[in-house]
Amino acid sequence: MPVRFRLLGDIEADVDGVPVELGHARQRGVLAALLADANKPVSADQLTDRVWADRAPLRAHRCLASYLSRLRRSLAAAEDVVIAHGPGGYVIRVAADAIDLHRFRALVADARADQALARFDEALELWRGDAFAGADTPWGETMRETLAAERAAAELDRTDLALRLGRHNTVLAGIAARAAASPLDERVAGQLVLALYRAGRQADALEHYERTRRRLADEFGADPGHALRELHRKILTADPGLESPPVTAPPRGTVPRQLPAAPRRLVGRDREAAAVTHALTEPGGTVPVCAIGGPAGVGKTALALRWAHDHLDRFPDGQVHVDLRGFDPSGTPMPAETAVRRLLGALGADPAALPADEDGLVALYRSLVAGKRLLVVLDNARDAAQVAPLLPGSGTCAVLVTSRHRLTGLGVRGAALVELDVLTEAAARDLLAGALGPERVDGEPGAVERLVRWCAGLPLALGIVAARAAARPGFPLEVLAEECHDASARLDALDAGELNANLRAVFSWSCTALDPVAAEAFRLLGVAPGPDLGLTAAAALTGLDAPRVRSVLRCLVDANLLQEPVPGRYRMHDLLRLYATELAGDDVRATGLRRLTDCQLHTARAAARLLRPEHPVIELAPAAGAVVPGFADRAAATAWFDVEHAGLLALLDAAAARGGHRTVWQLAWFLSAYHAGRGLLVEDLTAWQAGVAAARELRDPAALAVAHLQAGTACARVDRHVAAVGHLHQALDLAGAAPDVLADVHRTLGWVWTQRGEHERALPHARRSLELYRADANAMREADALNSVGWLQARLGELPGAADTCERALALCRRLGHRRAEAQTLHSLGFIAQRLGRPAEALGRYEDALDVVRATRDVYDEAVIQLNLGEVYAELGRLREARRAWEEAEQLGVTQHRAVLAETARRRLAGARIPAGR
Incomplete structure (x- = not known):
C-alpha cells in the first residue's frame, strides 16, 4: 500500500490514505530524523543528538531501539518502507517522493530548471505549517530555519518567473504582503515596484521605492543596491525593456550532469562527510569551497563523489566534474586553460566563440555560472595554483576539490580543508x-x-x-x-x-611530483624502525642539516607521504614504508640506518649518564656527522627517553636482526638506565636477554659479564630469583675479564638474597661490594653499598648500627648529588625509625623519600616506599591515607609486573579492614 510522510508541518504519515498512529513526540522525532536523510544511514549518536540533544536519557540507544520497533509495527502495512540497522547506523528505505520534504526539493529543482510555475505551485502546496513541528531540539530548529529559507527562496523564484511571464496581477497581493513583512528586503521591494508599474500604478511603484530608500538610509545609512536603483531609473524613463516578453525556458538538456559513478557504499567517513556538508551548505557570502586531502589510496575521490551524489538536490543547475590529473602517470597536470575550456563546454558555451586567452576564458566561465546553484568537482588537483582560476565568483555555486597535497593556499582563502586518515x-x-x-x-x-x-x-x-x-x-x-x-x-x-x-603505481605518482632531495628523504625515512621519528633523528637519517630537513619534512607532510601527528614527530603509513624501503636499495638503507643508529646511540648515552650517573661510562665511536643534543637535567633526559622509547626498542630489534651485536649490547645498557626508574621491568628484561645473546656472539667476556649482571638484576626485579642467581653467578665466573663488574655482582647478589628473605646470606655480599667500591674510590657506588649494608643490618635487628651506617650513606649521597641512592637511603632510615618505635620520624623519612623519587620520576622505588608509608599511616591512625598509599603500591606493583609487592599491598588492605572513602 502506498505510504506518504509529511514533515512540512506536523510530523504525520498515512498508508493508503489512512492516518498512521506514530506515537508520542519523541518517537515521531526519531522518524523525522531518519526521514530527513531517507535511504542513508544515520548513526545512533546522530539520532540521539537529533532527538534529545543534551537531554538524552541514560540508555538513549536502548530507547531508540524501542521507538524504532514500535514504528516498524505502526508502518507494517506499508510494504515499500523498511527500517533497518547496519554498520553505518539506522536507515529508512522508502521512495524519496513519498516524503513531502524531498518531493518539495525535487519539484523546486525541476521548476527552476524548466521555468515552470505549475511545479513551483505543486511544491509550495506541500507546506502545511512550520516544518518539523514538535521537534524541539537544536537540530529540529535548524531544519525549520533551513527549510523556511528554502521555502522563501522558492516563493521569490516563483514570483520572478510569474513577472517574466506577465502575470503581475496574479502575484501582486502576495508580493505586497511579503513586502510589508520584510520592508528592508530589496529583492521583494523590486518585485513589488515592478508589479505595481506593470499594473499601471506607476505612482504607487515610485512611492514604494522612495519608502524603501528612506528606510535603508535610516537603518543602515545606505542607498538601495544597484538592481533596485536601476529599476527606479527605468521606471522614470519609461524604459520599454520593462515590458519585455516572457523569457523562454532553456531546454533541460543544457543542465550538466557530469559526475562519475559513486561508490555503492562508503564506510567509516561519517565525520568527514558531515564536515563537507557543513563547508558546502552553510550560508555565506563567498563561494563555499571544500578541499579533501589525504595520501594516495585513502579514498578522497570516493568521498567526494558519494557526497556529491547524495546532495544532487542542492544543485539543480547541474554538476560539473574535471579530473585535473595532478598526479597522473604522465607527470603532466592539466593546464588551467584546458580545464576552463572543459567547464565551458559542459555549460553549453559555443567552442567557436570562446576567447583565446586564459583571462577571457575565466571571465566567461564566471559569468555563465553567476547565480546558478552549481556544484563544481575538481578531482586530483596538484596544488592551489591549479585550482584558483577554476573557482566561480558566485556564492550560489559550491566547489569540491580532492588532492594528495594539503592545499593550504586554498585554506588561506577561506576554503575548508578536510583531511582523510586511514580507516579504523x-x-x-x-x-x-x-x-x-x-x-x-x-x-x-x-x-x-x-x-x-x-x-x-x-x-x-x-x-x-x-x-x-x-x-x-x-x-x-x-x-x-x-x-x-x-x-x-x-x-x-x-x-x-x-x-x-x-x-x-599509485604511490609512485605521488613520488614523481617530489623534487630530488625530498624524493631521497622519502626513500630514507622508510628505513627507520619504530612508529615515528623526531627532527634530530630525521636529520641524521637523511644526512641533512636541521633547517633543510625541516623544510623537506614539511614538503612530504604536505604531499601526504608523511604524517605529523604531533608537532615535531613524523610517521609513515606501513604500506608507504614498504614502498619507500623498496626504492631505497641495500646501500642507501645501510648508510641511512648507520647514521640514525649513531645519532640515537650517542643521544641515549648522554641521557643515560644523567639518569644513572653512578653507572660506568660506555665509550662509543665518534658519531658519523650526527648532531647530538644536550640535556639540561634529568627531567629533560627522561622526557627524551619517553618520546623515543618505542623507536629505540625497534632499533635494538633491527640491529639484532642484521647482526649488529655491539649496537644491541650498547642500546640495552643505555635503555636500562631509563627502564629501571620508569618501572619498565619486562622491557628491561627483554632488552637484556637480547644483550646476553649479542655479547655471546661478540665473544667479549667483559661485555658478557655486564650482560649477565644486568640480566640478573632484571630477573630479580620481576621476582624471577632463581634465574637471577644463575645470571649473577655466570657474571662472577667472568669477572676476571671485567674486574670492575665484581663489586656490582656482589651488591646485586646481596639484594637478590634480601628479596628472598635470606638476610644473613645477603650481608657478606653487601659488605664485599662496599670494600671493592672503596678500594676503587668509587664514591657513588660506595654510597649505594653503605645503604645496602645498613638495610641488611636493620633487617637482622642491628638497629643502632644500621642507623649509623645509613646516616653516613645519606650524607655521602647528598654531597655527591646521588638522588636515587638518597631516596633509597631515606627509605632505609624510615624503616629503621619504624622498627625503633618512632612512627613520626619514620613518616618524615618516608615522605622525604617520596619527594625525591617524584622529583626524579623514579616510579620503581616509589612502589616500596608507598607500601611502608601505608604501614606508618595505619599505625598513626590515619587510615584513609594508609588506604591511599597501599592502593598506590598495589597499582605500581601490577603495572611493573612485581607480583609479590602487589600481593603484599593487597594483604595490607585486606588485613587493615579500612572501608573505602573513610
Missing part, C-alpha cells in the same frame, strides 16, 4: 564485508583480521584485496592472507592487475 579496524572489516558478503567474512575471522592488519586501514589496499577475493569466490581468504603476511611480497599481493589498482 572496524570500518576496514565493514568494507570487506560489504564487498564479499558478511557470511564469507564471518567464516574466516582469523584471515580477515590479518588482511585488515596488513592493509593498515588504506581503502585502496582493502579494495584490491576485496577485488582479488571476489574474483576467486571459491578460494579461502587464508590464501590471500598468507600472500600478504610476508612484508617483502606484500606490495605484490596488493596488485589487482590494473594501473589504478596497483599500490606501487
Whole structure:
C-alpha cells in the first residue's frame, strides 16, 4: 500500500490514505530524523543528538531501539518502507517522493530548471505549517530555519518567473504582503515596484521605492543596491525593456550532469562527510569551497563523489566534474586553460566563440555560472595554483576539490580543508564485508583480521584485496592472507592487475611530483624502525642539516607521504614504508640506518649518564656527522627517553636482526638506565636477554659479564630469583675479564638474597661490594653499598648500627648529588625509625623519600616506599591515607609486573579492614 510522510508541518504519515498512529513526540522525532536523510544511514549518536540533544536519557540507544520497533509495527502495512540497522547506523528505505520534504526539493529543482510555475505551485502546496513541528531540539530548529529559507527562496523564484511571464496581477497581493513583512528586503521591494508599474500604478511603484530608500538610509545609512536603483531609473524613463516578453525556458538538456559513478557504499567517513556538508551548505557570502586531502589510496575521490551524489538536490543547475590529473602517470597536470575550456563546454558555451586567452576564458566561465546553484568537482588537483582560476565568483555555486597535497593556499582563502586518515579496524572489516558478503567474512575471522592488519586501514589496499577475493569466490581468504603476511611480497599481493589498482603505481605518482632531495628523504625515512621519528633523528637519517630537513619534512607532510601527528614527530603509513624501503636499495638503507643508529646511540648515552650517573661510562665511536643534543637535567633526559622509547626498542630489534651485536649490547645498557626508574621491568628484561645473546656472539667476556649482571638484576626485579642467581653467578665466573663488574655482582647478589628473605646470606655480599667500591674510590657506588649494608643490618635487628651506617650513606649521597641512592637511603632510615618505635620520624623519612623519587620520576622505588608509608599511616591512625598509599603500591606493583609487592599491598588492605572513602 502506498505510504506518504509529511514533515512540512506536523510530523504525520498515512498508508493508503489512512492516518498512521506514530506515537508520542519523541518517537515521531526519531522518524523525522531518519526521514530527513531517507535511504542513508544515520548513526545512533546522530539520532540521539537529533532527538534529545543534551537531554538524552541514560540508555538513549536502548530507547531508540524501542521507538524504532514500535514504528516498524505502526508502518507494517506499508510494504515499500523498511527500517533497518547496519554498520553505518539506522536507515529508512522508502521512495524519496513519498516524503513531502524531498518531493518539495525535487519539484523546486525541476521548476527552476524548466521555468515552470505549475511545479513551483505543486511544491509550495506541500507546506502545511512550520516544518518539523514538535521537534524541539537544536537540530529540529535548524531544519525549520533551513527549510523556511528554502521555502522563501522558492516563493521569490516563483514570483520572478510569474513577472517574466506577465502575470503581475496574479502575484501582486502576495508580493505586497511579503513586502510589508520584510520592508528592508530589496529583492521583494523590486518585485513589488515592478508589479505595481506593470499594473499601471506607476505612482504607487515610485512611492514604494522612495519608502524603501528612506528606510535603508535610516537603518543602515545606505542607498538601495544597484538592481533596485536601476529599476527606479527605468521606471522614470519609461524604459520599454520593462515590458519585455516572457523569457523562454532553456531546454533541460543544457543542465550538466557530469559526475562519475559513486561508490555503492562508503564506510567509516561519517565525520568527514558531515564536515563537507557543513563547508558546502552553510550560508555565506563567498563561494563555499571544500578541499579533501589525504595520501594516495585513502579514498578522497570516493568521498567526494558519494557526497556529491547524495546532495544532487542542492544543485539543480547541474554538476560539473574535471579530473585535473595532478598526479597522473604522465607527470603532466592539466593546464588551467584546458580545464576552463572543459567547464565551458559542459555549460553549453559555443567552442567557436570562446576567447583565446586564459583571462577571457575565466571571465566567461564566471559569468555563465553567476547565480546558478552549481556544484563544481575538481578531482586530483596538484596544488592551489591549479585550482584558483577554476573557482566561480558566485556564492550560489559550491566547489569540491580532492588532492594528495594539503592545499593550504586554498585554506588561506577561506576554503575548508578536510583531511582523510586511514580507516579504523572496524570500518576496514565493514568494507570487506560489504564487498564479499558478511557470511564469507564471518567464516574466516582469523584471515580477515590479518588482511585488515596488513592493509593498515588504506581503502585502496582493502579494495584490491576485496577485488582479488571476489574474483576467486571459491578460494579461502587464508590464501590471500598468507600472500600478504610476508612484508617483502606484500606490495605484490596488493596488485589487482590494473594501473589504478596497483599500490606501487599509485604511490609512485605521488613520488614523481617530489623534487630530488625530498624524493631521497622519502626513500630514507622508510628505513627507520619504530612508529615515528623526531627532527634530530630525521636529520641524521637523511644526512641533512636541521633547517633543510625541516623544510623537506614539511614538503612530504604536505604531499601526504608523511604524517605529523604531533608537532615535531613524523610517521609513515606501513604500506608507504614498504614502498619507500623498496626504492631505497641495500646501500642507501645501510648508510641511512648507520647514521640514525649513531645519532640515537650517542643521544641515549648522554641521557643515560644523567639518569644513572653512578653507572660506568660506555665509550662509543665518534658519531658519523650526527648532531647530538644536550640535556639540561634529568627531567629533560627522561622526557627524551619517553618520546623515543618505542623507536629505540625497534632499533635494538633491527640491529639484532642484521647482526649488529655491539649496537644491541650498547642500546640495552643505555635503555636500562631509563627502564629501571620508569618501572619498565619486562622491557628491561627483554632488552637484556637480547644483550646476553649479542655479547655471546661478540665473544667479549667483559661485555658478557655486564650482560649477565644486568640480566640478573632484571630477573630479580620481576621476582624471577632463581634465574637471577644463575645470571649473577655466570657474571662472577667472568669477572676476571671485567674486574670492575665484581663489586656490582656482589651488591646485586646481596639484594637478590634480601628479596628472598635470606638476610644473613645477603650481608657478606653487601659488605664485599662496599670494600671493592672503596678500594676503587668509587664514591657513588660506595654510597649505594653503605645503604645496602645498613638495610641488611636493620633487617637482622642491628638497629643502632644500621642507623649509623645509613646516616653516613645519606650524607655521602647528598654531597655527591646521588638522588636515587638518597631516596633509597631515606627509605632505609624510615624503616629503621619504624622498627625503633618512632612512627613520626619514620613518616618524615618516608615522605622525604617520596619527594625525591617524584622529583626524579623514579616510579620503581616509589612502589616500596608507598607500601611502608601505608604501614606508618595505619599505625598513626590515619587510615584513609594508609588506604591511599597501599592502593598506590598495589597499582605500581601490577603495572611493573612485581607480583609479590602487589600481593603484599593487597594483604595490607585486606588485613587493615579500612572501608573505602573513610
